[in-house]
Amino acid sequence: MxxxxxxxxxxxxxxxxxxxxxxxxxxxxxxxxxxxxxxxxxxxxxxxxxxxxxxxxxxxxxxxxxxxxxxxxxxxxxxxxxxxxxxxxxxxxxxxxxxxxxxxxxxxxxxxxxxxxxxxxxxxxxxxxxxxxxxxxxxxPERNDEIKYLSIIYSHPKWLVKKYIEDFGPIAAKEILEKNNLSPDITIRTNTLKISREELMELLSQEGFEVKKGKWCAEAIIVHNISNIEDSPSFKKGLFQIQDQSSMLVAHILNPLEDQLVIDTCAAPGGKTTHIAQIMKNTGKVIARDIYQHKLTIVKKNVERLGITNIQLEDFDALKIDEKLFNKADRVLVDAPCSGLGIIRRKPDLKWNKNPEDIASIREMQIKILQNASNYVKKDGFLVYSTCTINPEENQDIIEGFLDSNSSFKLLPIEAIADPMKTHEEIQKGYLQIFPHVDDIDGFFICRMQRI
The missing domain is CATH 1.10.940.10 (NusB-like)
Incomplete structure (x- = not known):
């Protein structure tokens, strides 16, 4: 140089x-x-x-x-x-x-x-x-090989283009490929323990940000002219958390109540964990676990910044079983490790770093973590499984397999908390599949089950 x-x-x-x-x-x-x-x-x-x-x-x-x-x-x-x-x-x-x-x-x-x-x-x-x-x-490029052509034009690996076509058909596959190459909105979650959404929007406007209400969640604010929002006074005061609306929906579907015991088995980086605590109004207890200590450190910083006091952080591998928590929790969240195919807009290198073999190994992990976590749910309690992928093998297929081998759980219908959810008929069955090209938020799968 x-x-x-x-x-x-x-x-x-x-x-x-x-x-x-x-x-x-x-x-x-x-x-x-x-x-x-x-x-x-x-x-x-x-x-x-x-x-x-x-x-x-x-x-x-x-x-x-x-x-x-x-x-x-x-x-x-x-x-x-x-x-x-x-x-x-x-x-x-x-x-x-x-x-x-x-x-x-x-x-x-x-x-x-x-x-x-x-x-x-x-x-x-x-x-x-x-x-x-x-x-x-x-x-x-010439269009004599459709898979190769789409792979080059939309810059996705050929195996992923082929998979999208097989899973969703050629029209939807092309729409997904196009959407994956667009920049997503930056969305923040109002910390309602400290401020209302309207008050926060006014503050952010005074700080020079262009803001509007999110459609999916009552706490959501979309920020347009963002530079480094983490440097803003409002962020440092703990008035909000950066989080997409898809991710916010997870805590709402989990529906934790005040004074309950909630276990978040894969908590880092803490967006859903702190949202759960926020909905519980700092009551009860949220046991937030992760296998990586450095990631728990990130969660701890967010917890302290947001002024949350009901979260107990624990270094624990979700692939292992903790018998002392059997049948103890009112709510259990499995935000499972996944391929991340629903957040390629946000992390575009994901499409280059994944392969079909990765998905097979991830599935084994997801099945094990969900099975382990189900032991912690008390009778009538809720078990929520979520991913940030649109891949059916990691979503619907995982749930079908789990329910086939666990007769003590059933799917629980999900209430539509916002107008956009009403177009998703699958919520009556107990799950929600969000697609970026349809819903204009991150691709997520969220399923709610109840122990009977």
Whole structure:
């Protein structure tokens, strides 16, 4: 790396994050957050960096296909730094109308000179200018293989495209692929222990945020012109928690009552746990467990910031059984580890980091955790199983198998707590499947059962 070359700082930060993600297998959301938190940046620069990082990750296979077509050097022989510089440049040229193409090329060349050898600038310049001169048809693959075509155009692995088509049909599959590449809303949950939604919306407006009410949950606020909302005074005072509306629905469907005992078997990072405690108005007890101590530390920070006093944090592996809690809990939540296929909009690298074998191993874990947790539910108590995936194998299939082997549990109909839920007829059966392309919130599965 040559330190004497001046480059555009936001693009350089985006490049470093992409290198971390694509070379070191870092999570894009975590690497990006770390980069933004350690840099003194304007709101505009933060937004641009975020757009660049997520844009490249979301459209990676389409961008790499373009590189392969316009570069004489095979992509596998291009150094990782230069690969990611080309990805950044192509994303700006092909996907961003507001960025001047000349700026995209010139800044990419500068980055190449800083992070590559002295002749690499000419190579980058040639590839990018060749792409600019190409007509739109040259930037699209042929449609002689539908799975391959959709995989490239929507930048999803072929196995996942095929699975979506098999599970949901070709029309819905295409809608899911399109939706997965769009940015999701940022939603926050009002901490009603401290403030009402209306009061919080007024405060956030005064802090400069553009806000509107969420449709699915009475505590939900959608924030549009977000930069780093965790730096806001309202966040630091514990007036809200960042949480999608799908995730908020879990606690409402669990329906904990004041003074009850609730067990959250897989609690980190704590959004649902603290929501449960909030609904219980700081009464009773919520036993919040997770296998990872560092994740419990994150939960603890949120608990303290939100002013919650009825949560008991415990380091415990949900794959193990705790006999002392048999038949003790009024409510048990299994927010199971899953493939995350419902939150690809929020974590786009998930689609590149999963494979069919992962789903098979995750299913085994889900079955075991649900079976263990069912022992803790007292008679007439509720057991809720939730995931952030749209994959039937991890959702409906898990529940059907559980009920077939556990006659002491039955599905319990779910009340519609908001108008959008009324269109989901499956709530009468006791479960709710949310799809991003239909409901415009994260893809979630939530099922409620009762011990009889």
């Amino acid at each position: 040559k330190n004497n070359i001046l480059v555009d700082r936001p693009r350089e930060i985006a490049l470093k994050v992409l290198y971390d993600v694509n070379v070191n297998n870092a999570y894009s959301n975590i690497s990006l957050k770390n980069a933004l938190n350690t840099s003194d940046l304007s709101a505009i620069d933060r937004a641009f960096i975020t757009q660049l990082v997520y844009g490249v990750v979301r459209n990676k296979s389409r961008i790499d296909w373009i590189i392969s077509k316009f570069s004489k050097t095979p992509i596998k022989k291009i150094s990782p730094w230069v690969q990611n510089i080309l990805r950044l440049g192509i994303y700006q040229i092909v996907f961003l109308d507001k960025v001047p193409k000349s700026a995209a090329v010139n800044e990419s060349v500068k980055l190449g000179k800083k992070y590559g050898h002295h002749k690499i600038g000419g190579y980058i310049n040639g590839v990018l200018r060749h792409i600019i001169r190409a007509n739109s048809g040259d930037l699209m």
